[in-house]
Amino acid sequence: MGCRIQLRVLLVTFLVAAASAYCIPDDECWPSHDEINSFGNTLMGGIYFQGESVYDQYVKTKNGRVEKHPVFLVLVQTTADVQKSVRFARKFNISLAIQSSGHGFIGRSTCDDCMQINLGAMKEITFDLFSQRNQDGEITVQSGCSWKDIYEEADTHGRVVLGGSAHTVSPGGYTLGGGHSPVSRSLGLAVDNVLEFEMVDVDGNLVKSTAGGTDIKYENGTTATSSDADLFWALRGGGGGTFGVVTKFTFKLHQPPSQVVKFFCGYAMTYNKDVIGWNIMKTFTGLIEKMPSKWGGYMILVGVPVTAEIFGPILFVLNHYGALTEEDKTYLEPIYSQCPNYTFTEYDTFYAYEETITDEEFTWMYIFNTFMSANNFTDEWLKFVFNEMGTRYSTGAAFACTGALIGGKVKEVGTKETAVHPAFRSSDVSLTCGLSWPEDSSKELNYYYGMEARKLGEKLQTFGNGVYMNEPAADLEHWQQDFWGSNYDRLYEIKQKWDPDNFLTCRYCVGSGGSSSLQAAVAVVIAVNVFMTMMLKM
Numbered sequence: 001m002g003c004r005i006q007l008r009v010l011l012v013t014f015l016v017a018a019a020s021a022y023c024i025p026d027d028e029c030w031p032s033h034d035e036i037n038s039f040g041n042t043l044m045g046g047i048y049f050q051g052e053s054v055y056d057q058y059v060k061t062k063n064g065r066v067e068k069h070p071v072f073l074v075l076v077q078t079t080a081d082v083q084k085s086v087r088f089a090r091k092f093n094i095s096l097a098i099q100s101s102g103h104g105f106i107g108r109s110t111c112d113d114c115m116q117i118n119l120g121a122m123k124e125i126t127f128d129l130f131s132q133r134n135q136d137g138e139i140t141v142q143s144g145c146s147w148k149d150i151y152e153e154a155d156t157h158g159r160v161v162l163g164g165s166a167h168t169v170s171p172g173g174y175t176l177g178g179g180h181s182p183v184s185r186s187l188g189l190a191v192d193n194v195l196e197f198e199m200v201d202v203d204g205n206l207v208k209s210t211a212g213g214t215d216i217k218y219e220n221g222t223t224a225t226s227s228d229a230d231l232f233w234a235l236r237g238g239g240g241g242t243f244g245v246v247t248k249f250t251f252k253l254h255q256p257p258s259q260v261v262k263f264f265c266g267y268a269m270t271y272n273k274d275v276i277g278w279n280i281m282k283t284f285t286g287l288i289e290k291m292p293s294k295w296g297g298y299m300i301l302v303g304v305p306v307t308a309e310i311f312g313p314i315l316f317v318l319n320h321y322g323a324l325t326e327e328d329k330t331y332l333e334p335i336y337s338q339c340p341n342y343t344f345t346e347y348d349t350f351y352a353y354e355e356t357i358t359d360e361e362f363t364w365m366y367i368f369n370t371f372m373s374a375n376n377f378t379d380e381w382l383k384f385v386f387n388e389m390g391t392r393y394s395t396g397a398a399f400a401c402t403g404a405l406i407g408g409k410v411k412e413v414g415t416k417e418t419a420v421h422p423a424f425r426s427s428d429v430s431l432t433c434g435l436s437w438p439e440d441s442s443k444e445l446n447y448y449y450g451m452e453a454r455k456l457g458e459k460l461q462t463f464g465n466g467v468y469m470n471e472p473a474a475d476l477e478h479w480q481q482d483f484w485g486s487n488y489d490r491l492y493e494i495k496q497k498w499d500p501d502n503f504l505t506c507r508y509c510v511g512s513g514g515s516s517s518l519q520a521a522v523a524v525v526i527a528v529n530v531f532m533t534m535m536l537k538m
């Protein structure tokens with residue numbers, strides 16, 4: 001009996017020690033201050049710690065609900081800086097977080113007790129207008145560039161590049177997760193426009209990945225070339241922060257449209273508590289499946305009052321990529337015939353249209369998403385949205401939804417050609433909703449609102465199919481299937497090839513158990529339970 005007690009004590013000690021897969025501060029394995037400084041002296045960029053202004057500027061994520069504190073961040077300036085940073089983290093077994101613009105809603109790009117590689121200062125942009133890979137040319141951008149800067153540079157070269165609507169977003173996680181755009185129905189997803197990735201692997205080697213295969217340059221200067229394009233497939237939708245650190249993207253350029261026309265219609269859910277928005281919502285959702293592919297944009301519903309009489313703005317903010325034909329304009333007549341105030345605004349260039357778009361610098365929101373086909377917008381769905389928007393506002397929160405129109409060109413790519421969820425290719429809308437509440441709420445209220453938001457997300461998923469991995473809920477039980485569906489098994493095999501030790505991990509990333517600490521703890525608990533069962537039978 002005494003032996004069994006000692007065994008239990010030993011195993012509990014082992015469990016506590018092994019639950020952390022990485023070295024953390026105060027562990028003997030953690031690098032000394034001198035070792036960190038010596039590493040920093042080899043970089044073009046710099047190392048910054050908590051309390052320093054540069055740290056505070058770059059480490060913050062755009063969703064205020066996510067607050068984590070890496071021990072230090074490495075603000076890299078070059079690809080060589082990234083290579084050195086990865087090797088340093090591997091040498092001391094330090095958990096790595098990879099961040100470019102920090103727009104991840106669930107905190108994939110940050111963590112406590114870790115080292116963050118921050119790509120925000122890598123902003124180089126180059127062009128090749130005589131590309132052999134794409135007749136309209138190509139653009140190569142580093143991961144820290146913002147889409148606004150990229151759009152502006154493309155415009156100066158008389159070209160258009162497909163990217164995100166939010167100007168402060170970078171191409172990093174946006175592209176690696178799929179990347180929808182206000183013009184996706186005309187030009188496809190971001191992953192459909194990638195020609196090449198530059199990536200640093202988990203050993204610090206430099207990798208170039210294209211549809212034609214993979215080139216690797218090792219630390220000792222030797223190289224290897226392969227026709228294996230599995231990595232190229234995985235990076236087009238398999239998510240960031242897990243296969244390696246992507247430092248550059250090369251995208252297709254497109255000839256600019258003759259103009260871009262923005263359509264705006266504002267309506268409301270209720271007027272003097274009478275529901276008036278039902279018909280226009282039914283009309284719009286009935287149009288999206290066969291909408292001409294030149295139309296793209298967003299359907300927005302916001303559960304807040306506009307005036308004492310009007311509640312719940314309903315906004316249709318669409319863009320027509322190219323000169324507006326009478327046929328394409330007439331297609332929207334069922335909408336603007338119901339809308340008392342609507343506008344068609346012409347822009348000479350895509351960039352001139354993009355300049356009119358604004359995005360919030362920071363948010364405080366629990367979001368959730370699902371892909372919706374036209375037939376998913378049932379009366380039950382509409383009742384759910386209208387009712388919940390009114391109910392949540394009465395409890396001090398705001399429930400809102402933005403539907404990004406997909407379909408069109410997006411549907412022309414096969415479900416196995418890229419790693420995104422197959423529903424991304426068959427659906428008409430990527431519908432992202434969220435619940436926001438006062439930032440200064442008590443701990444108890446934060447917990448309450450978070451649980452209510454989770455319930456809303458679970459309900460929303462019952463109407464659609466799959467989840468856009470860039471705009472997910474923070475609590476998903478079946479995230480592998482939600483994000484990638486039938487593509488997950490292949491992604492996992494590629495992860496094992498490029499990162500067999502699972503060194504790079506983040507919340508709900510390929511190969512992860514949700515978070516690195518959870519994955520490690522679960523593995524240890526299973527091992528300990530098996531071991532104890534065997535020993536106690538002796």
